[in-house]
Amino acid sequence: MYLTKEEELILAGEYGYALQKAMEILVALGEIYGADRLIPIKSAQVAGVSYKNIGDAGMEFLRDFVDAGARVSVYTTLNPAGIGDDEFMEKQGRVLGLYRSMGIEATSTCTPYYGANLPKFGDHLAWSESSAVSFANSIIGARTNREGGPSSLAAAIVGKTPNYGLHLDESRRATVIVDVGAEVRTFVDYAALGYHVGKTLGNDVPYFINLKPQKTEFLKEMGAAMAASGSVALYHVEGETPEYRNAIDDRIERITVEDSDIKAVREAFRDDWSGIDMILIGCPHASLSEVKEIAELLRMRGRPLRIPLFITASRAVKALADSLGYTEVIERYNGRIIVDACFVVSPLKGWYKGIATNSGKSAFYFRSFGFSVRLDDAENLIMESP
Amino acid sequence: MKLKGRRVVGGTAEGELVVSQKPLSFLGGVDPETGVVTDAESDIRGQNISGKVLAFPRGKGSTVGSYVIYALKKNGKAPKAIIVGEAETIVATGAIIAEIPMVDGIDVSKLKNGATVRVNGDSGEVEVLNSGE
Numbered sequence: 001m002y003l004t005k006e007e008e009l010i011l012a013g014e015y016g017y018a019l020q021k022a023m024e025i026l027v028a029l030g031e032i033y034g035a036d037r038l039i040p041i042k043s044a045q046v047a048g049v050s051y052k053n054i055g056d057a058g059m060e061f062l063r064d065f066v067d068a069g070a071r072v073s074v075y076t077t078l079n080p081a082g083i084g085d086d087e088f089m090e091k092q093g094r095v096l097g098l099y100r101s102m103g104i105e106a107t108s109t110c111t112p113y114y115g116a117n118l119p120k121f122g123d124h125l126a127w128s129e130s131s132a133v134s135f136a137n138s139i140i141g142a143r144t145n146r147e148g149g150p151s152s153l154a155a156a157i158v159g160k161t162p163n164y165g166l167h168l169d170e171s172r173r174a175t176v177i178v179d180v181g182a183e184v185r186t187f188v189d190y191a192a193l194g195y196h197v198g199k200t201l202g203n204d205v206p207y208f209i210n211l212k213p214q215k216t217e218f219l220k221e222m223g224a225a226m227a228a229s230g231s232v233a234l235y236h237v238e239g240e241t242p243e244y245r246n247a248i249d250d251r252i253e254r255i256t257v258e259d260s261d262i263k264a265v266r267e268a269f270r271d272d273w274s275g276i277d278m279i280l281i282g283c284p285h286a287s288l289s290e291v292k293e294i295a296e297l298l299r300m301r302g303r304p305l306r307i308p309l310f311i312t313a314s315r316a317v318k319a320l321a322d323s324l325g326y327t328e329v330i331e332r333y334n335g336r337i338i339v340d341a342c343f344v345v346s347p348l349k350g351w352y353k354g355i356a357t358n359s360g361k362s363a364f365y366f367r368s369f370g371f372s373v374r375l376d377d378a379e380n381l382i383m384e385s386p
Numbered sequence: 387m388k389l390k391g392r393r394v395v396g397g398t399a400e401g402e403l404v405v406s407q408k409p410l411s412f413l414g415g416v417d418p419e420t421g422v423v424t425d426a427e428s429d430i431r432g433q434n435i436s437g438k439v440l441a442f443p444r445g446k447g448s449t450v451g452s453y454v455i456y457a458l459k460k461n462g463k464a465p466k467a468i469i470v471g472e473a474e475t476i477v478a479t480g481a482i483i484a485e486i487p488m489v490d491g492i493d494v495s496k497l498k499n500g501a502t503v504r505v506n507g508d509s510g511e512v513e514v515l516n517s518g519e
Contacts, residue, residue: 021482021483024395024482025478025479025482025483028394028395028473028478028479028482029475029478029479031392031394032394032473032474032475032478032490047449048449048450048453053413053448053450054450054453055450055453056457057418057450057453057454057456057457058450058453060453060456060457060460061453061456061457061483147449148449148450148452148475148476148479149449149450149452149453150449150452150453150479150480150483151449151475151479154479
């Protein structure tokens with residue numbers, strides 16, 4: 001891999017230990033994956049935030065890295081944090097503090113594009129969170145591989161990433177056509193479609209035909225589910241997403257999705273309300289319009305929920321919901337907006353045993369954690385819930 | 387016997403081999419306090435990698451596994467060197483931040499548990515000094 005004079009100096013340790021280590025990580029990844037050079041990035045989104053995931057091992061590394069003078073050189077935000085008991089929250093607070101001392105914006109969200117960190121078409125990024133990576137690549141047309149915690153941090157510090165994978169035109173072309181023969185209308189239909197396609201394809205680049213999403217949120221949800229049940233980091237939708245015109249260049253394989261496929265996913269997550277003790281909306285973090293919809297549904301329901309409703313969202317969206325009055329409505333009906341956190345990366349076992357959600361991604365993870373799961377559209381969840 | 391691989395992390399080390407023929411997850415798969423392999427799917431489950439030369443086909447699992455490799459080093463329980471068939475992000479990053487010599491591109495099915503090897507992370511070479519049998 002070609003390195004500039006300055007990059008060579010960083011690698012030789014001329015700019016200190018932290019930059020040297022970060023550069024070593026980028027160069028090693030570049031060599032492993034056959035990059036020709038490093039390219040500048042516009043922003044980073046760093047994983048390895050929840051104390052449940054990184055533990056004392058990760059915290060120790062971050063502390064040493066801060067002591068060695070690690071500072072980010074591009075605008076950087078964080079993955080959602082975990083929530084837990086007092087001891088957990090104390091450690092979680094320390095993790096966030098360490099990232100803050102590196103100059104990272106300590107806003108922890110899988111939807112940075114709803115606030116602090118909105119890329120534009122063609123920008124090179126080093127993002128981590130799988131649904132955010134999917135959104136940035138597919139809906140915005142920015143370019144990022146699915147980075148791990150240390151590699152996104154290294155890229156944030158150096159301000160560059162190795163030029164391979166989804167940074168390259170040829171890796172962004174579709175590898176399979178997904179013909180949507182099924183009727184796909186609601187939020188959860190899109191979640192189920194994403195879940196089914198992710199599970200079927202693994203890490204392909206799907207090209208959807210016959211899909212007309214009414215809302216961007218539907219695609220956000222589909223992408224999140226596809227990145228959870230499989231590892232799809234980029235997809236195209238004919239007539240919808242920005243790169244579909246150049247996505248197909250020769251004959252590629254085709255799969256068809258039927259109504260029965262969507263129904264099968266919905267039926268796989270139909271656990272009875274008797275085993276459900278919380279409702280989760282906002283995976284990925286809810287947009288303002290999703291929050292507004294929930295507030296309106298609660299008003300229509302007209303009586304408080306007997307089991308708690310949690311809406312996870314970014315700080316930015318919660319601030320708007322507060323000032324527009326939606327938060328107050330939601331709280332009146334036994335709901336709460338939880339900011340900058342994620343239940344999937346929280347030690348929830350023992351607190352709750354079953355979740356009702358409109359998220360295919362959450363359904364996938366909570367089932368794997370041994371929870372009862374009921375997957376349905378928000379309208380049905382709010383109206384049917386005890 | 388000399389095997390020629392590729393440099394991932396520089397440095398040299400000599401020691402006894404612990405060889406797995408299965409992909410290894412460090413997060414939840416290796417105890418950072420003791421160096422004992424706990425990965426239920428691993429063929430070296432229960433073995434201690436501390437102070438050994440660890441060889442396996444490739445890493446798997448969470449990218450947080452890099453931090454487990456770092457913790458092993460801080461706790462004095464890290465392997466002396468790492469040999470893999472195919473380097474990927476998790477293990478390469480872990481070896482870099484923990485400063486453990488590492489080479490890739492080695493056919494680990496040719497390596498035997500208990501053999502003594504010398505790993506040269508700079509040249510990418512692995513030399514088998516005695517077969518251990």
